[in-house]
Amino acid sequence: MQLNGKRALVIGGGGGGIGRAVSAAFGAEGAAVAVADIDLGRAEEAAEALLQRGATAYAVSGDVRSLQDIEAMVAAAVENLGGLDVLVTVVGGQVAFVPAVKLHEMADEDWDTIYEVNLRYVARAVRAVLRVFLDQGSGGAIVSVGSVTGFMAAPQQAAYGVMKAGLLSLARTVAAEYAGDGIRMNVAAAGAIATAVANANVDAEVVEEIPVGRFGRSEEVATAVVYLASDASSYMTGQQVVLDGGVSVRGPFD
Numbered sequence: 001m002q003l004n005g006k007r008a009l010v011i012g013g014g015g016g017g018i019g020r021a022v023s024a025a026f027g028a029e030g031a032a033v034a035v036a037d038i039d040l041g042r043a044e045e046a047a048e049a050l051l052q053r054g055a056t057a058y059a060v061s062g063d064v065r066s067l068q069d070i071e072a073m074v075a076a077a078v079e080n081l082g083g084l085d086v087l088v089t090v091v092g093g094q095v096a097f098v099p100a101v102k103l104h105e106m107a108d109e110d111w112d113t114i115y116e117v118n119l120r121y122v123a124r125a126v127r128a129v130l131r132v133f134l135d136q137g138s139g140g141a142i143v144s145v146g147s148v149t150g151f152m153a154a155p156q157q158a159a160y161g162v163m164k165a166g167l168l169s170l171a172r173t174v175a176a177e178y179a180g181d182g183i184r185m186n187v188a189a190a191g192a193i194a195t196a197v198a199n200a201n202v203d204a205e206v207v208e209e210i211p212v213g214r215f216g217r218s219e220e221v222a223t224a225v226v227y228l229a230s231d232a233s234s235y236m237t238g239q240q241v242v243l244d245g246g247v248s249v250r251g252p253f254d
């Protein structure tokens, strides 16, 4: 089991898509998991599923738009799990929060919303767990779920792309500043993954543009998150793993 003995906080871990798949994979790989979500019912469901499989799990509620809530999520995870070794940030997106429109049509407050739910909270959560990791003195791993929009154009999702690009910048700085403390941060950048949000908003013709010929599965993203959280990736920090079925490397020729 790749995460045996690790204590992990998964922010957004109650979600039906990648969040739930990460929580499940962490439990299956031996981690004790604090599942945090704005929807306590979902967090409890995810935690219950882990408990039933014999894993250690707790549900924590909180809104990532609130600094107080983020600090409370981290404190609750530390208290319930007896410390913390891993932070995963899953919450994010554009179309789930504000309309997809071209840049000149975007409302200023929508840009702020996308900042709050994709990047500001990650920076806040990272700062909070860095303090815990440094106090514990035993290192730690941080994994953020990113997107190909962070390094490709993001038509009608400009703010989303900018914030996802910010995750990689943050990971690089965490790498440079804290590698000596045994603390690593990496990004799992996803392409089109078959979740409720993606299915409702992405035209089926998109599939034809994916070299692998299908949307990705949440479990395929979770596998990479497990790797980045585990000691198997101990020499990797400040990087991203791309899970996009080949979309980002496809050239213009068949």
Ligand SMILES: NC(=O)c1ccc[n+]([C@@H]2O[C@H](COP(=O)([O-])OP(=O)(O)OC[C@H]3O[C@@H](n4cnc5c(N)ncnc54)[C@H](O)[C@@H]3O)[C@@H](O)[C@H]2O)c1
Pocket (backbone or CB within 6 Å): 011, 012, 013, 014, 015, 016, 017, 018, 019, 020, 036, 037, 038, 039, 042, 062, 063, 064, 065, 089, 090, 091, 092, 093, 094, 117, 145, 146, 147, 148, 189, 190, 191, 192, 193, 194, 195, 196, 197, 198, 218
């Ligand atoms: N679905 C895709 O195709 C795709 C592609 C690339 C990247 N991603 C990224 O994957 C991540 C997960 O996306 P998903 O669609 O699988 O979602 P998901 O189903 O895992 O759900 C995410 C969870 O976040 C929670 N949440 C929402 N707002 C919150 C808040 N303010 N505070 C706390 N929790 C909150 C929701 O309740 C939900 O349970 C996002 O970062 C997204 O940008 C998804």
